Amino acid sequence: MDSFGQDSEISKATVARLPAYLRFLKEVASRGSWYVSSAAIAEALGVSAVGVRKDLAFVSSQAGKPKRGFEVNTLISDIEKFLGYDERTAVVVVGAGRLGKAILLYEGFEHFRIDVVAAFDISPEKIGAVGGKPIYPLERLGEIVRRHSVKAGILTVPRESAQRACDAMVEAGIRAILNFAPASLTVPEGVSVRYEDLAASLAMLFGSVPDKNQG
Amino acid sequence: MDSFGQDSEISKATVARLPAYLRFLKEVASRGSWYVSSAAIAEALGVSAVGVRKDLAFVSSQAGKPKRGFEVNTLISDIEKFLGYDERTAVVVVGAGRLGKAILLYEGFEHFRIDVVAAFDISPEKIGAVGGKPIYPLERLGEIVRRHSVKAGILTVPRESAQRACDAMVEAGIRAILNFAPASLTVPEGVSVRYEDLAASLAMLFGSVPDKNQG
DNA sequence: GCTGTATTGATAAATTTTTATCAATTCAAT
């Protein structure tokens, strides 16, 4: 099917745009609007209105009303549900350097029902706590991951130790890794890695690739 | 043209994969290999070998050799050149909270010839310096941006002040913004925004979207 | 020097994704 129904599988491109929709819709909601048109969303995000309608049809059964558009709050909750923001997710941080500590202190996660349960580091002087979150030695990773059923981890170690830390995470049972180290990681089948490369992100901003819509 | 020559315009999708190639190629180089095959790259990154060859043909004029593959170091320098890593880029950080400070201390940028020239904050008690980088009051943004010909900025203020800070950056002459605030920004034509939404990134990791290849 | 094989680069096909068009619908205004 290639219509607005959600018959076919949702596309990766659509999923990648959902967080942008969500951000914008919350902005709209906070300004007090009850309805929003696909054209308004498209305008703000720099994409086409038809594309917006198709994307929304995938994740929401709400039919838009002619002359009004879509109910903002319904869209928000449908997207959040689709993205899994309606369930709590436990994550760990591996690497308690500057960036790792910043993440421990980041308040933004609570908003998305993400619990950072602990951080881990290899060097003894980092052990302790930051922002009320404990920092354990790396040896305890498996124990904590099992205890909290952690499925995802944020990797913030230096480049040199990235693969070793990654291996430890996989070994501990983590299935999804958000990697801030500028290193290429090798993982077994079934483990996902997402790279957050600040320098690369910056570089791509200039490459005349103005994509306001990625996640 | 739809062949391996670089006649047609490079695709956005290809550009998005280049940083991943670069990471992997550096990994390969550091292991001492002189040649690498498209199949090896494809395997490591979870994409198709034909796609890898097409992508590489866009940014490198190097012909791969049958039975050997591509010269790793040539590929690296070609990709770096294409992505602009061979020229220095000055950036500023707006928002000197935990994350902003972590970015000031991040060493990874030097590797990509990115100079973080200064940070800015609205609250007087943040003024000073971190990691040898000055933190100025926001009022001086325009002055510093002009003096260093800064074209890009990293936004690390809280959600509530994101749009205001963004406006100040645009006003100061910044044309590309890497936004860490979980807020939807409105910018004039010609200004690019890239969103780095930690929570969204984490959420997408679970959505059975194992894309190891994005930037 | 031959032979076999891995690997490339091209062409072509298939698939996915985006964009265009338009009748149908609902609200607002008269």
Added chain:
DNA sequence: ATTGAATTGATAAAAATTTATCAATACAGC
């Protein structure tokens, strides 16, 4: 109630992207 305008959802067309196939090539081993 009727009219007009905005907006949707569907279908169709176009464009972009990925995947498949294969002859040509250069190296490795004999």
